[in-house]
Amino acid sequence: MKKLCTSLVILLAAASMAFVGCNKKSSVSETSAAPAAGPTALIGLAMPETHVLRWQKDGVSLKAFAEAKGYRAEVAYGDADQSQQNRQVQGFLTQGAKLLIIGNVNDGVNSVVAEAARDKVAVIAYDRLIMGSADYDYYITFDNFKVGQFQGQGIETALNLKSATAASPKNITLFAGSPTDNNSKFFFDGAISVLNPYIKSGVLKVVGPYPETSADAANFTRIATENWQAPIAKTRMENLLSNDARAVTLDAVLAPNDTLARAIIEACLADAKYTGSGKLPVVTGQDAEFDSALSIKNGQQYMTVFKDTTKLAEAAIILADQILKGQTPNIPGASLASGSLTSIGDTGKKVVKAYLLEPVIVTKDNISVPVNAKFYTDAESAQLK
Ligand code: GAL
Numbered sequence: 001m002k003k004l005c006t007s008l009v010i011l012l013a014a015a016s017m018a019f020v021g022c023n024k025k026s027s028v029s030e031t032s033a034a035p036a037a038g039p040t041a042l043i044g045l046a047m048p049e050t051h052v053l054r055w056q057k058d059g060v061s062l063k064a065f066a067e068a069k070g071y072r073a074e075v076a077y078g079d080a081d082q083s084q085q086n087r088q089v090q091g092f093l094t095q096g097a098k099l100l101i102i103g104n105v106n107d108g109v110n111s112v113v114a115e116a117a118r119d120k121v122a123v124i125a126y127d128r129l130i131m132g133s134a135d136y137d138y139y140i141t142f143d144n145f146k147v148g149q150f151q152g153q154g155i156e157t158a159l160n161l162k163s164a165t166a167a168s169p170k171n172i173t174l175f176a177g178s179p180t181d182n183n184s185k186f187f188f189d190g191a192i193s194v195l196n197p198y199i200k201s202g203v204l205k206v207v208g209p210y211p212e213t214s215a216d217a218a219n220f221t222r223i224a225t226e227n228w229q230a231p232i233a234k235t236r237m238e239n240l241l242s243n244d245a246r247a248v249t250l251d252a253v254l255a256p257n258d259t260l261a262r263a264i265i266e267a268c269l270a271d272a273k274y275t276g277s278g279k280l281p282v283v284t285g286q287d288a289e290f291d292s293a294l295s296i297k298n299g300q301q302y303m304t305v306f307k308d309t310t311k312l313a314e315a316a317i318i319l320a321d322q323i324l325k326g327q328t329p330n331i332p333g334a335s336l337a338s339g340s341l342t343s344i345g346d347t348g349k350k351v352v353k354a355y356l357l358e359p360v361i362v363t364k365d366n367i368s369v370p371v372n373a374k375f376y377t378d379a380e381s382a383q384l385k
Contacts (some may be wrong), residue, residue, distance in 0.1 A: 042072040043320055044092025044100045048128070049080040052228055052259050054287045054309050055103065058127070061313030062101060069321050080227040082108035093119055099320050100124070105227070106180035107132045122323050125352070126316055129182045134349035138323065140316050140334065142307045142359045144183050144344065148190020150361040151284040154303035155252045156194055158282040159204075166202030170251040172281075173207045173240055175233060175264065176214070177256040179224040185214035186344065187256050187286070188223075195254070208244045225256070230263035237267035249273060252282040258292035261285035261301050288362055288370040290380045296364055297384055306360040306370045315357060331355055 045062045047055045059075040066073035074092065078085030082105040089112040092100060100116055102109060103126040110133045116123050117135035125139040156162065159170050172195070177184030188211075196212060198204035211219035225233050237253070250268075255261035261283050268274040268281065277299070285292050286305035295301040315334045322329045329336075337344050337354035345354030360369055371381045 041098040044097040045075040046102045047077050048103045048105045050077045058309045061310050065314050065317035082106050086112045101126045103127050139345050139352050139354040143356045144186035145190040147305045147359045148187040150305050152191035152194025154284050161198045164203045169205045171205050171248045172252040174223045174254045176224045178228045188214045230259050233260040234263040234267050237264045241271050250281040255284050258285040258287045258289040290376050303363045306362045
């Protein structure tokens, strides 16, 4: 009996060795023959938040495009908490992700980008530049300076600034996006580059803090909105209406995105000065969120900027696929930033390759653009026709 048990243990041991061996052989053949990442390679998708709706769309689109190319893909949302996002990214690395696409919350992401670099895992900064890191090479976004220019041009057009005079100046107050989001500086600088000449000539008067550019850190911080939180913007607008803007009528508010635009409009509608048709200030935005598209159609918000995140997600996955296959990136619909735009990829430690997609300004006159791009559900689109 004892002899039988011993031979069984040897058999089992031999079998398990054979299994490990063959497993080893297959892993060896896999490593040597397969490209850097086999077709079932995992791509980790780390999105910053969900309270700004566009990021929910980004996550869904990125996963769908990655899987359509034969990759495994996993999405995680950081809820505007960088340490939470870092844990999610470390989870992707532990699962052996071959590439990460990260829309970060703030620069705290750098520690896990460094971990990815150590593991030879490529990172693409998605829509938001990862500042202060030299551990990655690619960034894909929209021309964010142009997004801001569209916001400035929206105010210029709506207030007819080209024919306004300093004899009867228009009043504007300024909001910026999250101070931890590098995009906020590009949005603001694009917008204020259009508005500064009117401010200098006295045609436009700024109520509240006025940074001439985002480089004026003290004043920029005073108009910035932590983590793009709508309640913060609403409270700041309420304070402006009862203090700095109490004795004037605001003709425009520079709002950096739709979530904040709607919060600012809510605050205005609670002030008798701005209730009644046509009494609201001109309020800008971006992201073409459905609720804002409806608000624009109903004559409340003035404009938004359509950044087709479906196209951004598709372009990001094309870039990811080309990186994983060791190909030189060539992305239809996205141009490599060059000339004065090169700085859009300057992390402060390295200038990464930035691929830019084109944004589109949307007002009441061309709401059909995001509708025709199937950016909304059928039910939502029906309400916008
Ligand atoms: C920015 C992004 C904008 C807007 C904002 C709020 O980084 O470019 O489209 O969504 O975040 O999340």
